[in-house]
Amino acid sequence: MQKEGFKLLSYFFLLIIFNLLIVNSLEALSYPRTLNYYLDNFSINENSTLVPTLAQYDFLILDMEMGEVNPQALSEIRNINPEIKILAYMTVEEITTTYCYPGTYPLRNQLQNEIQDSWWLKTANHQNVSFWPGTRMLNCTPCCPEVNGNNWTTYFSSFITNEILSNSLWDGYFADCLFASVSWINSEIDCNNDNIVDNPQWLDSQWKTGMENFLAQLRQSNPNKLIVGNGNYYLWDNLNGVMFEELEGSNPNFGFNITWAQFFYYQQMLDTFHQDPVYNLVIARQPNNNPNNYQHMRLMLTATLMGSAYFGIDKGPEDHSDTWLYDEYNIDLGQPLESGQILGDNPLYNGSFANLNYWQTEVHYPLNPSNSILLGNDGGNTYAECHINNTDGVFWHYALKQDNNSSLYFLNNENYLIEFRARADHNRIIQVAVSENFGNYNWLTSAITAELTTEWQNYTFFVQSMNTANLTPNQIRFIFFMGQENGTIGIDDVSIRHIDINRILKREFENGIVLCNPTSTSKTINLPRTYYHLEGSQAPQVNNGLPCSTVNLPAYDGVILLSEPPQPLESPIVTINKTSEGILLYWQAVSGANSYRILSSNDPYFGFQPIATITNTNFLDVVGNRKFYKVIAIP
Structure with missing residues (x-):
């Protein structure tokens, strides 16, 4: 593999030249795959500075207004990097309350003028609903009133199609705040405008339906465009991917508002659920807005490399406008040689209910044990059909269980994934547990409640085991509690799998190995x-x-290692001069180099950040203070 070489230079009233050699590799990248989430609009006058840097990423999200106010930037980025993917950003469910001037924000100005008053999301006492400060939410449910044949989501889908994706400079649309539920934002929402606070479960189902309808219409109109969402992991039918965004700043190690177990599981699961081509994204945030926190960057990059997502890092959701580049971005790991699998096998016997072997019902008086379980059949698919009769309202008086399973290891303080399908003859709840199989039958996880409907639904729960250190498999049971109400319940495809992340995670690639310590x-x-x-x-x-x-590896750290020792390109022979316009760097072309990266710092040894990547052999920097420079030859 070719690597990079560079020289270090400084100007401080007089010419000082330092010659160093530090090398990185950069070839046509397979992994790592890099992302920039850059939402600050910039003018044509800034293109010469920003365009070469933004073109270095593999995936780029820019505000939708850039296609109108500075399309030259998109064209220039594509000229430098023809393989880059560029998506247009806009929130789905809200818009700023600040007036948008048509000269600088023409698309938002159009939205502000065309949004109908009846489309705003309201509470039961007619107050506006807001999620992000300075914005106002719209009603994304099917209950939103139609005006001229459109409600909010049908109008907005057409707006994205006609005003944004009709511009060939965009590869697709990035849908921010694509929430699958809404009741958590405000407990007083009234989406159907009947002056009554909506039931949270009903409201969330309406909201999810509205989002699914929006995405279906958008996909139908744009079958060849990319659609990537942010804000949920459950609306995958018409998406090419989702973003994992590190929102929370109080945890310096992991602020994604999900657990590590969920992060790794979703990365792998969503690769198979989304439409091809799949573009899942991870945008991490640097604690305290410090770009030089290399350990956190390594942790999140190596965690991302356990899956296939594109990786970026910046200051976080309050200011997505950074162009930080790191040594690790410049290497070519090639393709992965293994999956990075973190899920263990399912130890439950006959979880798909080919028959009823290994499963039993536990029925307590006064419930009727007769025909308490049958083998159901739904279009050729068999399942456990549970009949609860003469209930006294006690949940544990009827149970479907599997015990005496010599494979049911449940390791202490470890993460597990419980999955199953279920339906009922009416909407109701059941409880799921892993418990001791003796004595007081103490639960070995926190309580798990599943809300069943009359349609088959998939259920996924992340749990952590507790108090299992001295238990053998035969002392453990897996159990569904259903005794609260009379009725019929179907259960199928039951599994419990260990999420093995309390260790160094590793993944081998063609040109190296990635190690991550999330503990x-x-x-x-x-x-x-x-x-x-x-x-x-x-x-x-x-x-x-x-x-x-x-x-x-220290706690919360990671590292990328190469299969072969790094080999440098020849270092550029650089000359530095002060001119009336600034500091001029120039050098002879390096054999094998296709471009040159310029880095600068106020310190000769630390803190270097890229300021430009160019194809010619000279660079002018307009500075008024002491600067040190590195010029890196890139193959």
Whole structure:
């Protein structure tokens, strides 16, 4: 693999030249795949600065207004990087309350003029509903009144199609705030305008239906455009992917508002659920807005590399407008050689109910045990059909269980995924548990409640085991409690799988190996062969180019190791001059180099950040203070 070489230069009233050699690899990238979420609009005058940097990413999200006010930027980015994917950003369920001037925000101005008063989402006492500060929410449910044949979602789908995706500079649409539910935002919402607060479950079902209708219409009108959403993991039918956004800043290690177990599971699961081509995205945030927190960047990048998502990192949701680039972005890992699987096998016997073997019902007086379970059949698919009769309202008086299973290991303080399908003859709840199979039958997880409907639904629960350290499999049972109400319940496709993340996660690639430690303790791993640290400028204590066969990873850290030692390109021979316009760098072309990356810092040894990537061999920087420079040759 080719690597990068560079020179370090400085100007401070007089010419000072430092010559260093630090190398990174950069070839046509397969992995890692990089993302920039850049929502600040910028003018044509800023293109010369921003365009070359933004063109270095593999996936780019820009505000929808850029296609109107600065289409030149999109064209120039594509000229530099023809393979880049560029999506237009706009929220689905809200718009700013600030007046948008048509000269700078023409599309939002059009929306503000065309949104009908009856489309706003209201509470039962007619108050506006707001999610993000300074915005106002719209009614995305089918209950939204129609005006001239459109409600909000049908109008907005047509707006995205006609005003944005008709512009060939966009590869697709990025739908922010694509929530699958809404009751959590405001407990007083009245989506059908009957002056009564909506039942939360009913409201959420209406909201999800409205979002599904919106996406279906948008997909039908744009079969060849990319549609990626942010804000949920359950509306996958018409999406090409979703974004995982690190919103929470109070946790310096992981702020995605889901657990580590959920993060890794969703990454892998959503790769198979979304439409091809799949573009799942991870946008992390640097704690305290510090771009030089290389450990957190490594942690989140290596965690992302356990799946197929594109990775970016910035200051977070209050300010997506950074162009941070890291040593790790420049390497070519090639394609993965393994899946990065974190899910164990299902230890339950006959979870798909080919028959009723290994499953029993437990029926207590006064419930009627007669015909308490039958083998149901739905279009050739068999399932457990449970009949609850003469209930006294006690949930544990009827149970479907599996016990005496010698494979049912339930490790202490570990993460597990419970999945099943279910339906009932009327809307109701059931409880799911893993418990001791003796004594007081103590539960080994927190309570799990599933809300069943009359249609088959898939149910997924993430649980953590507790108090299981001294238990053997035969002392553990898996159980559904259904005794609260009379009726008939169908259960199928039951599984419980270990999410194995309390360790160093590893994934091998064609050109290296990725290690991630998402735990709170330092861990050591012995490698199957000698690998090499990449060589870079930003974290030389880690990216030092040295060989290794054993790695000690601190808590919440990760590392990318290469199969072969880094080999540098020839270093540019750089000259620096002060001119009336600024500092001019120029050099002879390097054999094998297709472009050159310019980095600068106020310190000769630390804190270098890219300021431009260019194809010619000179660069003018307009500065008024001390600066140090690196010029890196890129193959």
